[in-house]
Amino acid sequence: MSSLVRQLARRTGTTLPARHVIQLNVVRRLPASRTYASRSKPKSTVSFIPGSQLRFxxxxxxxxxxxxxxxxxxxxxxxxxxxxxxxxRASGRVTPALLSPVRVERGRGQTVKLEEVATVGIKDGSVLIVTVFDEQNTKAVEQGIYNAKLPHIVPQRLDSRTLKIPVPKPxxxxxxxxxxxxxxxxxxxxxxxxxxxxxxxxxxxxxxxxxxxxxxxxxxxxxxxxxxxxxxxxxxxxxxx
The missing domain is CATH 1.10.132.20 (Ribosome-recycling factor)
Incomplete structure (x- = not known):
């Protein structure tokens, strides 16, 4: 409509009153309003990490x-x-493990485990038999057994290389x-x-x-x-x- 009014005014050389000017109000279409999530603090991801990695x-x-x-x-x-x-010992079972605490001196302050210088066997189910590899170590083995202070463990010599240890029932x-x-x-x-x-x-x-x-x-x-x-x-x- 506004274009027709302008053409008529140019042809007649007149100026139309303002009331004849048709103004078109263009309604602009606004974009639809958007909603946004609130900016809260991010949740910790600790709960998603395996326990072994959480500690420290x-x-x-x-x-x-x-x-x-x-x-x-x-x-x-x-x-x-x-x-x-x-x-x-308390159960009454006789095993070579009864002598595991024994340590034997080899001179110059050096000590070794009993099994390094002797073997330990069982006889009649209630007697430990200690056989020393080298008879020169027999005395040291005997002393080592005493030094261990094992309850009711008393070595008895059978020969130059053998010790007998009766183990009483507890x-x-x-x-x-x-x-x-x-x-x-x-x-x-x-x-x-x-x-x-x-x-x-x-x-x-x-x-x-x-x-x-x-x-x-x-x-x-x-x-x-x-x-x-x-x-x-x-x-x-x-x-x-």
Whole structure:
């Protein structure tokens, strides 16, 4: 319509009143309004990471954890081995393992395990027979057995290279004594584990309630629980409370 009005005005040479000018209001189509998600803080992806990778933020903490775990494992393994020997004696079983704690001096302060200088056999189910490779070491082997201070283990010479050790059946009192010894050893091991735990935490200077403190505590608890389990099994095997 506005173009027709302009053409008519040019042909007649007149100016049309403003009321004859038709103005077209062009309604622009606005784009549809969009909705946007609110910008909240991103969620942590920690829950998607395997547990073994969650423990620590630093490699130093991870390395210290591994080191402490090895130390604690070594302590528990030692306790397990010692308890196995005690349990064997308490159960009345006669095996060469009864003499595993024996160390033999070879001069100049050097000591070796018994099996390096002699063999240990069993006779009649209740007698240990120790045969020394070199008769010059017989006296040292005999002394090593005494020095080990094993309950009711007294060597007797048969000849220049052979020792006989009768092993009496354990009495109820002997079983209880072994149980008490095991309990005392268990407490010493727990103390050692706690020392390793405290040393690692002190070295790391971790913040209170941190993941590191939590994981080191779990590590200590796990090894102490293993000690308690070994002790309970030993008491059950020896028939003591």
């Amino acid at each position: 933020d630093s490699e130093d903490a991870r390395a210290e954890y591994t080191k402490t775990d090895l130390k604690m494992t070594s302590v528990v393994d030692w306790f397990r081995k010692e308890v196995a020997a005690l349990e064997t 009495t109820v009192e002997a079983r209880n004594t072994l149980a008490v010894t095991t309990s005392r050893m268990a407490e010493d091991v727990r103390v050692q584990l706690r020392k390793h735990h405290q040393a690692s935490v002190k070295k790391g200077k971790y913040e209170k309630h941190s993941v590191e403190l939590e994981e080191f505590q779990k590590l200590s608890d796990r090894h102490i629980a293993e000690v308690d389990k070994i002790l309970a099994q030993t008491k059950k095997a020896t028939g003591s409370k």
